[in-house]
Amino acid sequence: MKYSVVIPTVGRPNLDELLDALVEGEGPEPVEIIVVDDRETRLGPAAARNSGWREARGDWVAFIDDDVVLAPDWKAQLCADLAGLPDDVGASQARIVVPLPEDRKPTDAERGTAGLASARWITADMAYRREALARAGGFDERFPRAYREDAELALRVQDLGYRIVRGERVTTHPVKPATFLTSVDQQRGNADDALMRRLVGPGWRARIGGQPGRFRMHVLTTAAGAGAVLCGLLGWRRAAVRLGAVWAALTGWFAVRRIVPGPRTADEVVRMVVTSALIPPVACWHRVRGELRHRRVRP
Template sequence: MKYSVVIPTVGRASLDALLDVLENGPGPEPLEVVVVDDSETRLGPAAARNTGWRTASGDWVAFVDDDVVLPRDWKTQLAADLEGLADDVAATQARIVVPLPHDRRPTDAERGTAGLADALWITADMAYRRSALAECGGFDERFPRAYREDAELALRVQDRGYRIVRGERVTTHPVKPATFFTSVQQQRGNADDALMRRLLGPGWRSRIGGRRGRLRVHALTTAAGVGAVLCGLTGRRRAGAVLAAVWAGLTGWFAWARIAPGPRDVREVAEMVVTSAAIPPVACWHRVRGEWRHRRVARVPQEGGEVPVPQGGRPRSGGVGEPQAVPPNGQRSGEVGDRLAAGLSDRRTADLDDRQATDLDDRQATHPGDRQATHPGDRQATNLGDRQATDLGDRRDVQPDRLPADELRPRRAGR
């Protein structure tokens, strides 16, 4: 059993502790640890993980987020989970623990992170067979955030007849830092829900074990608020008063549903009241934006036929194979950051530097069939001091009717 570890990172301080466990903890050593730095490019974890697993050489690829806390014997636990798995098992998921405060009720943000403990197929700690990733084409890079991209891949894998099991290893996911408006910013995920609906049909939420969302109520709340304003501007006071009452009632109900299970301190109540008024229109806006952006996306067939390839691969007759090799395009060498490349023997660093930073919300999405990938056979070695770095070449993302996106230049460093 040979495995590699892939860590997409945006430069969090917690990365150092994670790498220390992988270097110094007991258990079978990975063939390599691939750290993909997305701190400047902001292409998202789907693109970073695709870069990582295509660089890795292990039979299994363990994806680990840079903000989790691994137990000291994580490598031993992972090896036990991988040992003796049947051939039809494509992945094994860790058991996620989210520590919550014991002296008070959890806040809205803390409860949101706690939901990861019961979520299916999250890649905070998830090991996939590399062959299954290659067959399915990897993560769909049209998902720009750490949201839905892991569930969509898991469904594609299972639609090909594979199973995904839950292992015995335990990984801690600390509560994510949150600001006053974090819950409003998270409404961008509604655009990703639109993509899920396009790919998987209207029943997609039940397939991932999710609960029905609040979008319909948010739409009603938004419509009542807009209607109240318009009636006020046109002098229809009675109708405006009725619509304002509907808006206030729905907003108050939403706010209380978030306040009741929380600590109910002044700051939390103020945050819930303000953001509960802002969330409905913002959620509706992002959903409309997502529906428009992904309006031409075709639904993925669940059985038989040629499955559309997520970004990073090309379709082949009868299914999805590994990305086809193309000559490198404008290869350049550069230095791999010292903090990512130093201190861990036999690890490879896939660096996404030298690219123009791209905002997650506004970045150019790529159609699955229009990506060029570079096969490891086309690598060119360049000396990085005491390490040999291998350039995997440039991949170019092209969105139909859009300008070419930035070039992705993964590099790996070895001993």
């Protein structure tokens, strides 16, 4: 069995260790290891992966993110997962493990990364049959971030009649470094959700096994806040107070839901309070931006 490895990268520090694990690890060697450097073009991981697999010569293409940690025998595990798979299997997904702190509850950012362990079809470690990639046309390069592009491809591959199976190989995905505004920056994904809805239909979230989103609550919170400001400017004090109370209640409820599962340290509480006020309007802005940008997209 011939397989290739494709790694899109923006130069993360872990890349050298990842390449060492691939070169020195136990198991059959890949036909090639293709690293696609996206630091200059910034076209996104979808475009980088497409560049990689189209140059690959293996019957299977294993996509790996540049921030994962591979087991010493990852190559052997991968080949064991792929060996003997019937022709109707188009892809094999690894089992992703996200190590969390053992001495405290995880932060909001850490819980977000931990969700990768149960996510479907993520390309942190995903091997596709090259034939399936060719028939599906590869990743949709209109997805500019590492968000939704892998699930959208998986849906198209399955619509062609292929199955996607979960292998036995285990890959570790460390918790991503987070800043104070990481959760706010992540709201850019709402624009990609708009593209998913255009491509897959209104039931796209159920098809990928996702949890119900919070966008409607974000719209309500943003509308209450904007209404309170507008009424205040117009001199409608009573309406401004009432709408302000609605905004405060919704924002507080959102913050509490994020604070309770975490370590509840002072800095985490402050972060949750501030970002819980910022997230709703930012999410709405990116969703509107996505709807306008992709308004002409058809399935």
